[in-house]
Amino acid sequence: MPSEMRPSGMQTSGMQASGMPSGMRPSGMPSGMHPRPSGNVAVLDARAAEAADSLACASRCYEVQQLAARVARCADEADAVLASLTRLELQTWQSPAGRAYRLSIALQAASLRRSRSGLQEAAATVLRHAQNVALSAGRLGS
Secondary structure, eight states: OOTTTTTOOOOOSSBOSSSTTTBOOTTSSBEEEEEEEHHHHHHHHHHHHHHHHHHHHHHHHHHHHHHHHHHHHHHHHHHHHHHHHHHHHHHHHOHHHHHHHHHHHHHHHHHHHHHHHHHHOOOOHHHHHHHHHHHHHHHHHO
């Protein structure tokens, strides 16, 4: 009973507001004491930990696959830029400035080809890593 509703002079009987005797928890155990886990709880905890690890590996696998797709898209974008540079290189400029511009484009295209090759290799490597993560998730789940 809240104190403002208690008539004056009324003593509390050692009860909590929840109706439980003071010093007791809702579980019925005295405060300060903790229940001991049984053997089954330890097994369930291990299985739950394995399931959580398996889910984390599956999530990581998905994230790595997304990364591989993003790297592959970057390589595709480099291909599109290379196609544009090739079109520019094929234009015939007769002036010295035009020839210098064409030479500059050729150098940039060569650099971009090397970068695209690196991106393609990186995409393949990340994809292989995603497959390895998936395999490790399969081993944990079994």
